[in-house]
Amino acid sequence: MQNKSIAVHLQCGFFIIVLDLRLTKLVRGCREAILNCFIEIPMARYLFPLLILLNLFGCRPSSKGTDVITMSVLRGPSAIAFADWLRTPPSIEGKHIHVRVMDSPDLVQAALIKGETDIAVLPLISAVNLYNKGIPIRLAGCPIWGTLFMVEKATPKNQSLYLFGQGTTPEIIARNYLDERQLDYPLNYAFRTAGEIAQAILAGKVDRAILSEPFLSIVLRKDSCLRISADLNRLSEKDSVGFPQTAIVYTPSLNGMRQELEKALREVCEKTTQAPRETIHVLEEQGIFAPGSLTPESIERCRIHYLSATEAHTSIREFLELIQHYEPKAIGGRLPDASFIPTTP
Secondary structure, eight states: OHHHHHHHHHHHHHHHHHHHHHHHHHHHHHHHHHHHHHHHOGGGGGGHHHHHHHHHHSOOOOOTTSSEEEEEEETTHHHHHTHHHHHSOOEETTEEEEEEEESSHHHHHHHHHTTOOSEEEEEHHHHHHHHHTTOOOEEEEEEEOOOEEEEEESSOSOOOEEOOSTTSHHHHHHHHHHHHTTOOOOEEOOOSSHHHHHHHHHTTSOSEEEEETTHHHHHHHHOTTEEEEEEOOOSSTTOSSOOOOEEEEEOGGGGGGHHHHHHHHHHHHHHHHHOHHHHHHHHHHTTSSOTTSOOHHHHHHTTEEEEETTTTHHHHHHHHHHHHHHOGGGGTTSOOOTTTSOSOO
């Protein structure tokens, strides 16, 4: 009788384990499906609360209880700012920061939504959009203060201005620049990304365009007929810093580490600007950029300068108000509250 009871308990236990594994796969599968809808289908915003519930109750990766803090950064100026951490990851309160370099803002957003990253470096408007849709993140600060320039041939044959990122920061900043100066270039949106515009310039198909680093440096190096005709990064004549193009956000699990995190963020950004050649060497060594694609001038034009959310509070508000004026839906239809942008250190 005792052996039979043990057998029954073992069978029940096995059934519970199998059921738990199947439920875990089901929850994970549902979350993946809803995430794909959220990214690709605008109407799927109605499913967003369900996605949050699945994140809260479903099985997902977490750094709690581990010795690793995961950080996701975009390939580009963000990766440049944190080059030193790619080679020498720092530790905060005994936890190592592991930096992952991603190729698009969508991938960084997905990592935040799915709970796969503790820190993310992404466009400020993308971070605000996520926060306004219910993702629990908080702004640490801003490391990149504008990388947008107008470039053109010495004698442009085509007067059109080619833009990328329609409805996002590059296009909005360009439109504001043109409006402020009452410039009436015909706008062309034939190319989706800065990389596509750079290729078109080098192929002789584009004479005037808005570009960002590192693509700006690439075309300037390969085509001596090109020149920088405008710096779009100062929103006013009195502006000496630029605009908060990029944000560093973190999840609630790191609330207690905020001060130590901000100190580390400031130090790594300072090292990048103080040792540009070493930074370039690290980025080429790690395979983030091709050899010869970056120069010290490239890094200077990235305007890497870490300011905490409290230090940059006014600049952040002014920039987001500008975005709201041109494209409210880019930030989720409203300005974020103090829970996202802290007002005290």
